[in-house]
Amino acid sequence: KAGVTQTPRYLIKTRGQQVTLSCSPISGHRSVSWYQQTPGQGLQFLFEYFSETQRNKGNFPGRFSGRQFSNSRSEMNVSTLELGDSALYLCASSNGTGEWSAQHFGDGTRLSIL
Amino acid sequence: AQSVTQLGSHVSVSEGALVLLRCNYSSSVPPYLFWYVQYPNQGLQLLLKYTSAATLVKGINGFEAEFKKSETSFHLTKPSAHMRDAAEYFCAVTQKYGGSQGNLIFGKGTKLSVKP
Numbered sequence: 566k567a568g569v570t571q572t573p574r575y576l577i578k579t580r581g582q583q584v585t586l587s588c589s590p591i592s593g594h595r596s597v598s599w600y601q602q603t604p605g606q607g608l609q610f611l612f613e614y615f616s617e618t619q620r621n622k623g624n625f626p627g628r629f630s631g632r633q634f635s636n637s638r639s640e641m642n643v644s645t646l647e648l649g650d651s652a653l654y655l656c657a658s659s660n661g662t663g664e665w666s667a668q669h670f671g672d673g674t675r676l677s678i679l
Numbered sequence: 680a681q682s683v684t685q686l687g688s689h690v691s692v693s694e695g696a697l698v699l700l701r702c703n704y705s706s707s708v709p710p711y712l713f714w715y716v717q718y719p720n721q722g723l724q725l726l727l728k729y730t731s732a733a734t735l736v737k738g739i740n741g742f743e744a745e746f747k748k749s750e751t752s753f754h755l756t757k758p759s760a761h762m763r764d765a766a767e768y769f770c771a772v773t774q775k776y777g778g779s780q781g782n783l784i785f786g787k788g789t790k791l792s793v794k795p
Contacts, residue, residue, distance in 0.1 A: 569722070598782070608769065608785035621782045655722055657783075667713070668783060670722035 567592065569658050569671035577677045583644040586674045590637050590658030596620075597639040598668060599631060602653040611654075614639055643676075651678045681706045681772050685786035693794045698742075698757040700789050702770035705751065712753045713771045713783070714744055723769065729753060740764070765793045 570589040578584050590597050598621075599611040610623040614633035631641040637658075643650055653675050657668035686701040704710055711730045715723040727738025734746040744755045753770060770786040 571722075600783075600785075607787045608771075608783075610782050610784070613782060623782070657723075667725045667728055669725070670715075672720070672722045 569656055569669055571654075571656050571671035571674050573674060574672065575675050575677075577679060578646050579679050580646055580648060582646050583642060584646060584676060585640055585642045586654055586656075586676070588639045588641075588656030588658075588671060590639070590656075591669055594658035594660055594669075595637055596659045597633055597637065598657045598659075599639070599641050600655045600657065601625075602655060602673070603651070608655070611641065646678050648678050650676065652676060681710065681774065681784045683770050683772050683784055683786035685768075685770050685789050687789055688787065689790045689792065691792040691794060692760045694762055695759050698755070698760045698764065698791065700755040700768050700770075700791065702744075702753045702755065702786060703751050704753060704770070704772045706772060706774060708774050710772045710774055712744075712746060713773075714738065714742070714753075714755050715769045715771060715785075717767045717769065717788075719766075726755070726768075760791075760793045762793050762795065765791055767791070 572587045596615045598613040600608050602608045612631050613621040617633045628644045633639045653673045655673045657670045659668045660666040682705045684703045713728045714726040717723050726742050727736045729736050729746045737743045742757045767788045767790045769788045771783040773783050
């Protein structure tokens with residue numbers, strides 16, 4: 566069974582640009598969550614999507630947005646990039662229903678802002 | 680609100696020695712607790728999870744953790760460290776509410792070094 570796939574693995578942008586990151590969950594998983602990992606703030610929850618609907622949201626500005634498609638694939642977008650947005654962005658998928666199932670993480674997209 | 684505190688940002692042990700990584704949580708409702716491991720340039724891999732069944736949870740790679748409600752702790756242990764255990768370990772907590780399960784609260788992480 567293929568794992569969670571995130572593309573691209575590395576990305577370099579400049580301040581003010583926007584970026585879109587992609588996540589393909591494990592087959593059959595309907596929940597996709599996004600996290601930001603930085604040395605200073607650690608791992609922080611961005612948002613969760615389930616069946617194309619945002620189900621939960623962390624404390625990030627509106628420049629961070631996401632969506633989920635009917636095949637459960639998800640994208641997150643960051644507009645008007647700032648230096649502080651440099652981070653490893655991790656996507657995790659899970660069954661999302663019934664008894665709690667573990668979140669399975671991808672290897673992340675490392676975003677560098679110049 | 681939920682939170683997780685991992686005591687010790689760096690832990691160093693000798694190969695073959697006991698590994699003990701500490702995690703304390705705060706939660707107003709019964710928590711679900713997890714330990715994840717992260718190797719360089721990789722995502723997080725689930726080691727084990729506690730979801731209100733047995734309080735002693737066995738995970739992969741010889742790790743286990745014990746849920747102690749009275750101490751609000753969920754420490755991770757391994758009897759004998761191996762060089763391949765060198766990585767960063769994260770404790771996380773969540774709760775099941777309104778059907779949402781996708782919001783993990785992580786600790787700051789503990790980097791484990793293993794000396795030969």
